[in-house]
Amino acid sequence: MPAPLTLPRWAANVWPLERPAAQPYRALPVHASRFIGRQRELAEVGRLVGRSRLVTLTGAAGSGKTRLALEVAAWAPRKRDGPCLVELASLSEAGLLPHAFASALEIREVQARPVLDTLQERLAGYEGLIVVDNCEHLVEACAELVDRLLRHCPGLTVLATSREPLHVDGEVAWQVPTFSLPQDGASMRDTMRAESVVLFVERARQTARQFEITASNAVQVAAICRRLDGLPLAIELAAARVAVLDLSSIGEQLDDRFRFLTGGLRTAPQRQRTLRAAVDWSYDLLTTAERQLFDRLSVFAGGFEAAGARAVCPGGSVLVSQVEDLLGHLIDKSLVVAVDLVAEPRRYRMLETLRAYGVERIRQEGQLEIYARRHAEYLDSLSGPSVIGWEGAEWLLRMQREVDNLREALSWSRGADRNLHLRLAAAYGWLCMRSGFIGEGRTWLEPALERGGQGPALLAQANLAMAFLAWRQSDFNGADRFASDAVRIRRELGDDMNLGWTIGALAFVRIGGTSSPRSAIDEQLSIAKRLGVRQMEAEALLHLGSFEAIAMDLDNALGHLSQSLALFEASGTEVIPPVVCNVLGWVLLMLHRPEEARPYVARGLLTRLKSHDVIDMCGSLDASAEVAFELGAPERAMRIKGASDAIRLRAGSKPTRMAAASRERWVSRAERALGKVAYSAWLEGGRLSPDAAGAYALAPLDQPSPHTGGDPNTTLSSRENQVAELVAGGLTNDEIAIRLQVSRRTVEAHLDHIRTKLGVRSRVDVANWVGAKSTPPAVSRS
Template sequence: MSPATTAARGPAGNLPAEVTSFVGRRHEVGGVRRLLSTARLVTLTGPGGVGKTRLAYRVSAELRRAYTDGVWLAELAELTDPALLEVTVAEALGLPEESARAGSGALTRFFADRQALLVLDNCEQLVPAVGRLAESLLRSCPDLRILTTTRQPLQIAGEALLTVQPLPVPEPDAVVTPQTITRYESAGLFVDRAAAVLPGFTVTEANTPALAELCRALEGMPLAIELAASRLRVLSLEQILARLTDRYHLLTTGPRSAPPRQQTLRALIDWSWDLCSDAERTLWSRLSVFSGGLELDAAEDVCSGGELTRETILDLVASLVDKSVLIRTEDGPHVRFRLLEVIRDYGADRLRAAGEQAALRRRHCQFYAHLAARGDARWVYDQAEVLRRFQQEQANLRVALEFAVTEGPPETAQRFAADLESHWYVRGHLTEGRHWLERALAMGSTDHWTRVKALRVSAWINTMLGEPARGEALLDEAQALAETLPPSVGNSYIPLIRGNIRLFAGEHPAALALFGEAIEGFQEAGARSGEMWSLVVLGLSRGLAGDPADGYPELRAAIASAEAAGEIWWRSFAQWALSVLQWRAGDLRAATASARQSLAVREQVEDEQFSVGMTLEAMAWIATAEGRDRRAAQLLGASERMWRAMRTSLAVFRSIQEYHRQSVEQLRSRMGPAAFEAAVRRGTQLTPDEAIDLALERTAEPASGAPAQRSPADPLTRREREVAELLAQGLSNKDIAARLVVAQRTAEGHVENILSKLGLTSRAQVAAWMADNT
């Protein structure tokens, strides 16, 4: 039976009718249509199973009436001989067999005077030949347009590319209900296919969490979702999720009508593997040791060796991106690459079979241990970049730390965990930091300054987590070991942290003596970070112990030193401490100005928790003194959320906790218990960005229970809508940052949040959304 026999009714062509419903992809459909209106060759790229073919079919069906001479489809998935390409396409067009031989010009004659769309599906194994054919046809046939699907571009002149991404999935912290979960296209597809497999399937309160987790586990891949839904014939949704640890075994039994390579997930990835060269396969398997993505320097360092020289890695990475094995993403000026989890698992199997896994895991651990050491050494001078890289690499850091604490040696594991100290306490990953440090320290004693550092970092984290006695014990061990070693600047951190324990307890005379000892050692050694820390806590302790103005000189000296060095974090902490002392002195205007300057760190160091939580608390006290009660209560709630995120509370800082208690008592008395609790609860519901907008008075104070400056139909915050408007104007992330006077990383974070909330994949889609919602 010829393709024309099974074609859908309508204008000429051979496009088959859809046999299953098309779910989602509204923005992608619009994007392809727009590209076809301006470009004569449009290529849809993306990994196998992402839905390129379905998208091409849907767009072609919608455009069928726009092409008076039809939409013509040639399926090339099973073709491997480029010599048969023209013959295969001609046969798909229904041309007589005798005219369909290669080089006959039959295709050119067919399309020469036709206004038509030619769809070439699954071209990846024939890319050079398809490129030559497309170029020839477009030159000879002025009214022809071509739409191709392939895992790598054709790379010919005039080609417009659209990378098809996996479907949006619920964020890990998203609150989903049976009514809202199908707004995520991955969940909508699963529910649609599930209802076909198991009539009567519905989303309930009970199975909604499992559905959300399943979509995340399958990474929004349409083929994997459809294969998983087919398992509902014999398994519950929860059982499918539990069995996903062996994806290749579970995700089988696709439709019999699908090509063999799409009937199981394993076969689909085998197809991609077969399309790669030996060098590309080697790199693919070695890249499987990474988790959560990687940057090029990591691939060059970890994956080179043997037949892969460091110089070849860049070109091989580019080839794997072209073949849609690697997915390229941008983080401002930084480019990252990631493997979908199913592709990573496949590569790991190949790496084990090659006997290379242990060696690659060790190299991976060494790279990230060195990354941590470089970040620690550059902390004072390059904080935003150090913290960005640590946060981006969190999944890799965990994998590398696990290897370090299980394979050793102890000194490497202890140094690695301790060198990440800024990541642990600035980002608020206190509990995780303690976990890794305890495991590293438990590996055994090493008579080295490395162990001293690990002990004192662990002591500080335990103190911040409300366990000062444990912190003191760790410091005792650190000091005993330090006394057996040659002198080092590391000695000065021991009295500094002991002084912090005294400061937290409100024991200011003892704290002042210890801080004096610490600062003398840091100044003698020229250790600027330790000196700044000492100046901040020395000034704060003096101001809390007596007249607030007594602490101003050290705090201003710390601020000046930080500004001279380009340091961000201690400058922010010093501004917070200054605001507290100015508030105690009754200078509310100056206290507000200092607190605002402290919050500026959030515009430069994304996701910072500690100093932001402290500053929101201080601004709540200022608002209480000003009689702005609802604002004060909401800021208290926002600060509480920050502390909860760090798995600790303000109670660890007892001398400060008293000011918190006094503020709460005043507000509760003036507002009444119910109104106070409602306002605090509203504050705990604010996102960090919303809380900072409130603190800086960028938004009006939201009524209890109501989103800040947001209508029920608008998922964006006021700042996100402002960024979306600039996106719609075509501004780059750098331009948006300059326009809003924020760090570029902050602008990039807003863009990522906007895309995630709206379920979009490109900036052009944001512009279209804004046009529909303004």
């Protein structure tokens, strides 16, 4: 990758290589501190200023709008007039706005003539840039004045800063991002390159000259920057405390950041001397309804959809019918961010600093408990009623988006509402069981069950979720105990349909355990036939075939599993349970028929990929690995095993009995055949994302290993090409998310798709692919 380009070299086609010489007008202010990073932003805004006559920099309080605008103006191309700065922060009367412009531009007022007429006349021949700073508190007056001047002064260009757009014809609104953040687990080198870290270190050294970032403190600095959302003002205020507090103490104090982050420069505007003052400035400009919505949205953690805002936030001045409009106002005023402008349904979020401010306000109003309850009840309604928690991919994706909100609701409900807490913990348990964070799910659900709750159906559901979590951890006795409690409750309720499904779950967790599942299988089969439920009968036959496979009764297992698959297909169900295909594949492998096993295993894996069943995908990967080995691809088999092991390690799960038996059949043979290559292949597989691992396992056996690089002729979508080029430019996932105005998770999903299509493993491989196409990177790392 070429060496990073400096700003003047990079922007040579946009700006001169040297700042313009001094002009005979009031000069722009010069800052004593060094301008940190943002070379791409400087170039992009510079291009906008060159093409558009009105550019408005918007962004949250403390995001550095003013400093960026002044730096853009300083590097702007030389023109006859300007650049000049009009500062509005101290102006409180809209009627004085023309006077502020005239004073800043050194235009004398003419007696008995409206100053606006004089201003318009004098600027009619003006050729240059005017920076208008802090428009938000006079936004309507600013819009009218700027619109009039632009219409009558053809050589004028305006670069405004505001926490909301002016909404003037021809305006280009550009949101100033927060500083780039180091990713979790980033290397020392990458951590030190993040703009937020560079700013922290720079400002820390101003108060503690000996401060250095080292391998031992880099993680703490990165954590502080992440907790402060990369917000420049907040980072500067935190860094100023390095002279008196160690980094651990600073991190702890951020729990009360508005009390802690004070003591800005005495020469700074009053609103920038404390974090609270910066946010107060924005909050005070809101209407009563906007304030109420802002406060109530703070109960959401990690993001929300408009439907959630409608369900949780109405009351007082906030009408249900007004929620979307008010939400739009908060987005315009940089207090809420649209996470992904493409995804449906669209999600929104608040910077954590703004969210903490909202929580403080709603607590002071005495309404936190009201809206925290609404928030928890909304999440409870999203999870929906469930018998055994095997909802489809849509449910899983919806709940995965709400993980942070579910954790927040669980924390609140634990001491507020025992029944609501148990319902949430049960739903979260099912989510964890399918998404791969097994230990966390059990940590929430087990104590919730011990505290109990009202309603036998709820207790049955919670016990069943606990049974599967325990089974995932190979705690077969615990799984049997919880599932047996669920069956007992269902018997007492006298509901044969739910009893049949619950008995089936008991049979499932007993397969491979210490208790025989046979009686439970027979009872489920009897109930299914009596009720005429084909899917239940198919599930019972699946359990019977699995039990027989473990007992090595392979011919009967093959027969019953084939009957199960046929019944599922005949039942009209949209998705055949992938476990049927997987166990069928394993039985065929044990019968030494790998070619016949392969399509069944692939079918199950594809279903799990589509449904985002990350942890269940491990079983399909294990079967795929054995298929690859038996078909003469041992190195490929070790890579797939490495991917499966890595997923299980992150999830806190262990191989099932069938998976363990499969490994005993082939792993040692592969290791003997490959020697040291076996370990290298296993490591390579462990670095694959779940999606990339699944795609690799499904690919033809002769496909190159994921690390060999992609075909330059491979076609990516337009957005995937954008992401690939930004990766090649050296941007982190956070930086790409800001640049494309999408969420970090969306960027990660695009990267998974890119790596899958290219058959590569790392960001370096993606960058090499971009280079092989001879497509220049969209940006260069500063």
